[in-house]
Amino acid sequence: MRALSEKRVLLPLKVSLPFKKQIVPMKNSLLMLCSLMAALLLGSCSSTQKVTLDPISVHGARQGSQIYQASYTRLTDIIHTSLDLKLDWDSAYVIGRATIEAKPYNYPLSEVVLDAKGFRINQVSLIEGYDNKPLKYTYNNKKLTIHLSQKYSGEQKFKIQIDYVAMPEKLKVGTDINGPGSKGFFFVNRDNSEPGKPKQFWTQGETQNNSCWFPTIEDPQEKMTQDISITLPDGMVSLSNGLLDFSTDNGDGTHTDSWRQELPHSTYLTMLAGGDFRIAKDSWKDKEVSYYMEPKFADHAKLIFGKTPEMMEFFSNILKVEYPWEKYAQIVLRDFTGGAMENTTATTFFEGMNMTPAEYLDENHEDIIAHELFHHWFGNLVTSESWANLPLNESFATYGEYLWNEHKYGGDEADYQGWNDANAYFNTERAKQADVIRFNYPDREQMFDVVSYQKGGRILHMLRKTVGDEAFFESLTLYLKRHSYKTAEIHDLRLAFEEVTGKDLNWFFNQWFLASGNPELEISNHYDAAGKKATVTVKQVQSLNAAPLYRLPVKIDFYANGQVERKQVVVDKAEQSFSFDMLQQPELINFDAEKYLLATKKENKTPAQYALQYKQAPLFLDRMEALLAITKQPADKLSAPLIISAMNDRHWAIRRLAVKSLALLNKEAQASAHDKVKDLAINDSRSYVRASAINVLKKVYKAEKNDETLSKAQQDVSPSVVKALTE
Template sequence: MRYLHQYCFFAATVLFLLSCSSTQKVVMDPITVSSVRPGANIYRGSYTRLTDIIHTKLDLKFDWDSSHVIGKAFIQAKPWFYPSDSLVLSAKGFKIEQVALVKKDDLLPLKYTYDRKKLKIILDKTYTRDQKYTVYIQYVAMPSKLKVGEDIASSGDRGFYFVNADGKEKDMPQEFWTQGETECNSAWFPTIDGPQEKMTQEISLTVPSRMVTLSNGILDFSSDNGDGTRTDTWRQELPHSTYLTMVAAGNFTVVKDKWRDKEVSYYMEPEYAPNARLIFGKTPEMIEFFSRKTGVDYPWEKYSQIVVRNFLGGAMENTTATVFFDRMNLTKEQYLDETYEDIVSHELFHHWFGDLVTAESWANLPLNESFATYGEYLWNEYKYGRDYADQFGWKDLQTYLGSVKAKDADVIRYNYADREQMFDAVSYQKGGRILHMLRKTVGDEAFFKALNLYLTRNAYKTAEINDLRMSFEEVTGQDLNWFFNQWFLASGHPVLKIDSKYDMATKKVSVTISQQQDLSKVPLYRLPLAIDIYKSGKAERKEIVLEKQVQTFSWPSETEPQLINVDAEKYLLAEKKETKSLSQYIFQYSHAPLFLDRLEALQGLEVFAGEQRARKTIVMALDDRSWELRLKALNFISKLPEGERPEVYDKLKSMAINDTRSYVRAEAISNLKKFFKDRNNADILMKSASDKAPSVQKALSEK
């Protein structure tokens, strides 16, 4: 991720525009940029690689009074290809105290120039790509003093954050943490910015003895300095991108778990640590699932998750050490409403897609974020079933469709004005839905075999979109340029008008589909899809490929179908315009198997709300297996004629107590209080008083 930008909460568009008692899903961090600035049409490719950082060793101390980072950096590097006599590093707003070349046990002073952003070091000679050298830099980083608009673009680019540094803020712990994405780590140690630069690292942190530290990799050793401080040294021996480097320290309790023989740990404030296993306890199962699903075992030394105060967004997938915002400091009661499990799965899946294989440029960011978003779907599908996963897949689609600017942006885009624009509903939600379509297009076996090839071929390296395409082509034996060109390398989506009919005279079923998107801006799509034709309650599947602006498909049928279900797998990323009869919507709700089948049917039935048959079917959804659709049915009760409301009273009482989802229980209580004031609800409300979910308590307290 980073959910700095909007991963916190996206508003309730995803929940049928329901009441305030409905859930608010946390999404991974799209950013909002107000306009396309000059330069938007400049090609934003991969950064030119002049130098390769092999290893970075940092020795860090901290001045809490001034919020300074006092650092010593040893950077081992070599020219990337062409001979070079200099090293250029990003270093934002530093005080440079010494620059030298490490020669065995000696430090040879080196000349340098520094403009508060770039440190250019003149080496002692010209080095070839086969020759390594180590540079020593002694410095003071002052992230809190970086000037917005001069040193950094925004206050969110400081990279290093002290929380309650002077210890005077009541009820706020004293801690620090870092946030490196996109190019913020150079605000606290000298490095080469960009996702393309990968290195191993060793970081020593000297902190007050009472504090607990965390960084990437494993804790190599810890030493008491005898002056009230301790130095912890963390080592990561596997290469990762420089923006994934992190450090944190504070008053944390470490709750240890394990996956196979690797440590899994949860860092939380002591007050919340008793709930660590409740909040993060599914992590080992997630690691096992993703390892088996990709065919690539979790590739890092350990996995830690830490909850810090005042984090800029929702979470950040620093290698082996994910940072979460303090909304994860959940009580057992709050966990009844929101688990934030999607954030946990999203950031974990990044450890394959983003950390192990990293997008080689910000233009290719969807190779990180689309996969992490789809990781949420995969986990939900495995753990809770397809119905549940499709609920959240549909919400992702609505988030993308609801974003006006998103429709004009290519998924892989080389013309962004600001790299932060890449963190949007295109890279996340649209990209995740595209991966789902790719899976449905090639089939499950080929999809996961291709992902395995992509991960193993590019492990600990970077990749671009064509690397993904070629992995899929090698596995499937197909030319998939058509899919990647129309979905990953273009903007927009299909707008489909669907007309289905049965001709009694010719005894034929026909389906006409027209693509109505603006073809001057959006591709004419090639769309393989399935159509289910229901007769005598059973579906007969027809596979078609839509590849023209208007196409008609027809099949013989002795009888009129009960339902013609276009896009039967409900996987298309598209706007669909289709009208069915009341009987067809009723049949679809009762017989078509998927969450989106039932959702589409309920949405269609609302148009027929004046018909009793439509209302009865919507009321049936109070027993739907999806809590989302039960909630939708509860919100329909306000539209029932007063004479029909008594028929749902007993059901509402049962739902208020027994429904498995807290938001549904809360909405049932709200309905009882609003529409059945004349009934004796005291027993139900008394039983509900023992329900600790905040949403339920809120519903009980409302007048």
């Protein structure tokens, strides 16, 4: 799932650079740079509407807390669930009949306990052949305990039927559910009281909300097949998991859609939605790919979602596991409580995906699309066995975004997103106190945070760099094939990597997945001209009461006379020095040359060294790190040339930062860049750069002649540019 707070939906804030005309000591702290990068990002999506979510009160467990959230004890194994549903729009009721085929998981059982919140139970029966035999039951408004007519053991199956009415709108926050976003089934504009708003319904199961509309066992380990029949007014279409078997005209102004999913998935992934939607059809191989959108936006469906088949092909190839489900549909809903949800074969999206072509220029939301699709391998095909292991779902889905950007748009765009994710973690102080895999959460909803998403995604990138690309993807293939349509925990992932690589990787998983915090590094270097040796000293200064002493395989690049020499070391002590024979003093020592460590770093680089890093080091993060550092010293003679040069950078985020940083320079330097800013305002390929250039023209160059440029910019339909012109 993508909560909007985890998705980089960046709100319309007016951000000024916080370091105006300041000269700071010549040290670089990644943590300090993250704050600036966050400001850059917050200012980058001014056209995105602010979305208000239900408030969540988070009370973290202290270190050493005795809370232990064990995996669910499995007693009953649901094999298949059939639902026959009707909707009472006036009362917001779901009128249902659930038929559940089940068996004992292991031990004999004579009763079944199901989750069912706020139901009116009409009848519970045991189905034997053509007979329905009433069963006794007890119900406390949350748990339905069914007393079977005999004790079942081994592989003995039984089938029970429950006639019920679910009343999600009557569930009380704090008593029945945690919050208004947890009622499972949602009616949108059911009484047509909001003009212009469509009448819809939709469900949201994760984490334990599907029991608000059908009786089930709500735990990630509980996997089942299913079929769902829903009766709706004519003119309203439905979507559910699996394939639409048939649609029956009832002859009374209603029709009944019957959906069937023959592959098992976790109960929280069951979904149902409907309304007035147009369906745009696509395909991948022999499977249907479809996009459900309101009529107003239906013509844009292929623009917004049209890369989905290409994503399916890419993920299938890179994982060597073909997309494993019957179809793939995506639907855009009103009032959706999160960013998106990866319901099996039928992903739901928030209404921000209802985009016009103009809005698409600013933000295409491909990261959300890739995130939810990647879940169909990591989360749906192989599911975390408990909420404590949620990063096995969400960290991978987050890294799926990185992989797609790397494949489609190149390493710079992928690394931009990766650094974005690192910033989200570094700038959330509480996140440093939480283990990635953690069993001491007070509330399972707290697992949906920057630790499970962004930090976890960065850890997977470090794992990839540690074992190498070939071993990384081979390990993922083994993990997916071994646990297909089952659940897994973090040690299953480790064992797959150890089997492929032949290496003991406990050290990596212990310090990253099973611990909190991150390395905090102080890096210095020295050159001994007499001994012809370059020495790099690394200190780990993080509190060892809160974080491990890390083992960090890392590469160091030494730059001299246009040549680069790479050395590899392992940092595993609180302080250690590494010495290398060097015939002359390096012009630049680039520690963590692959820029893959999730660590804060303080280094004693000079402006000249940062300038060299920007010009010669190969990665996006090399350039962004150097530019951010140099903007903190705007009076240095190297700063203006580098900032002005960066306006030609190949990545838009660096161009944008360079344009915004012109405000720090002296008048002479600003004047030399005026023509370039005017060019960027009209011709840059990225709308956010054009918008920033217009803002700079109106503020830094307000006394200059910009009328012709601003007049041309009026033809730009990007919302961020329109906003810049009208502010």
